[in-house]
Amino acid sequence: MPEAKLSSSLEDYLECVYNRINLNGVVKAIEISKDLNVSRASVTEALNKLAQKEYINYGRYEMISITEAGIKKAREIINKHNVIQSFFEDVLGVSSSEAANTACQIEHIITENILEKLSNFNKFCSSEPDFINRFKNN
Amino acid sequence: MPEAKLSSSLEDYLECVYNRINLNGVVKAIEISKDLNVSRASVTEALNKLAQKEYINYGRYEMISITEAGIKKAREIINKHNVIQSFFEDVLGVSSSEAANTACQIEHIITENILEKLSNFNKFCSSEPDFINRFKNN
DNA sequence: TTAAAATGTTAGTCTTGCATAACAAATTTA
DNA sequence: TAAATTTGTTATGCAAGACTAACATTTTAA
Numbered sequence: 424m425p426e427a428k429l430s431s432s433l434e435d436y437l438e439c440v441y442n443r444i445n446l447n448g449v450v451k452a453i454e455i456s457k458d459l460n461v462s463r464a465s466v467t468e469a470l471n472k473l474a475q476k477e478y479i480n481y482g483r484y485e486m487i488s489i490t491e492a493g494i495k496k497a498r499e500i501i502n503k504h505n506v507i508q509s510f511f512e513d514v515l516g517v518s519s520s521e522a523a524n525t526a527c528q529i530e531h532i533i534t535e536n537i538l539e540k541l542s543n544f545n546k547f548c549s550s551e552p553d554f555i556n557r558f559k560n561n
Numbered sequence: 562m563p564e565a566k567l568s569s570s571l572e573d574y575l576e577c578v579y580n581r582i583n584l585n586g587v588v589k590a591i592e593i594s595k596d597l598n599v600s601r602a603s604v605t606e607a608l609n610k611l612a613q614k615e616y617i618n619y620g621r622y623e624m625i626s627i628t629e630a631g632i633k634k635a636r637e638i639i640n641k642h643n644v645i646q647s648f649f650e651d652v653l654g655v656s657s658s659e660a661a662n663t664a665c666q667i668e669h670i671i672t673e674n675i676l677e678k679l680s681n682f683n684k685f686c687s688s689e690p691d692f693i694n695r696f697k698n699n
Numbered sequence: 700t701t702a703a704a705a706t707g708t709t710a711g712t713c714t715t716g717c718a719t720a721a722c723a724a725a726t727t728t729a
Numbered sequence: 730t731a732a733a734t735t736t737g738t739t740a741t742g743c744a745a746g747a748c749t750a751a752c753a754t755t756t757t758a759a
């Protein structure tokens with residue numbers, strides 16, 4: 424039974440593991456350290472914590488794999504990220520990089536309820552391009 | 562010359578000092594500890610840091626006052642809070658308490674640029690109540 | 700005006716998350 | 730395949746931010 428709560432930092436590591444595995448089928452600690460701009464030692468430490476919480480499978484010098492619970496959790500985080508980024512980018516008209524950077528932080532904070540409302544709002548706005556255009560020219 | 566950067570935590574303390582002083586003219590450490598749900602010891606520590614950064618005036622057993630730089634900074638934080646809360650509450654229709662709690666965290670993260678766009682968006686939406694009503698009944 | 704209560708401070712500890720340096724293992728390449 | 734390089738781990742330390750317990754000061758009230 425994986426423990427539910429992850430810190431922002433551990434969520435970032437899990438998200439990175441998921442993305443890398445999705446992309447390449449595997450992930451190495453050094454890639455994580457580059458993606459997240461942290462030392463290899465910090466990655467080892469974080470991976471041990473994620474394994475202890477049963478979000479990944481991992482042991483000394485072993486290949487990293489992600490559990491079902493890890494996949495579920497990672498997808499939740501990534502979904503949050505995407506909804507937030509889309510709001511900033513597509514509704515407010517913020518640049519892609521600024522939208523992404525801010526979304527990276529807010530994804531760890533926003534509640535499920537607000538997320539759902541925001542997601543609906545994004546959809547509603549994209550069904551009303553006229554409104555968004557008037558806002559942008561305003 | 563006050564140092565610019567404050568951690569999320571110190572921003573919370575400064576915001577609390579500002580609000581209490583605005584409300585009552587004075588603020589006591591114990592009130593801060595109750596508002597922020599931390600120990601009196603943590604308050605002492607935070608106040609020393611804020612004083613060292615010249616956002617407040619403070620010394621051992623002395624009355625707490627806020628500097629000009631502190632007022633400016635606090636108002637920026639509170640403005641961020643209000644814009645974010647208003648978006649959640651008035652645009653998305655989130656409850657006041659959930660909007661406030663989430664805004665409390667996002668206020669430490671959001672960039673000036675996104676804030677400005679969000680603020681404009683709030684204004685634009687309030688000038689188009691029909692759009693918001695259609696979203697809410699959707 | 701003291702004794703009790705409330706408030707504030709200090710000292711020491713814990714946790715998280717990061718770092719560097721030294722060492723271990725695995726991989727690459729000459 | 731042996732040496733060099735890369736990658737991973739461990740040990741250790743630091744900083745922020747919180748805590749509790751003990752002590753100091755201030756305030757309240759008997």
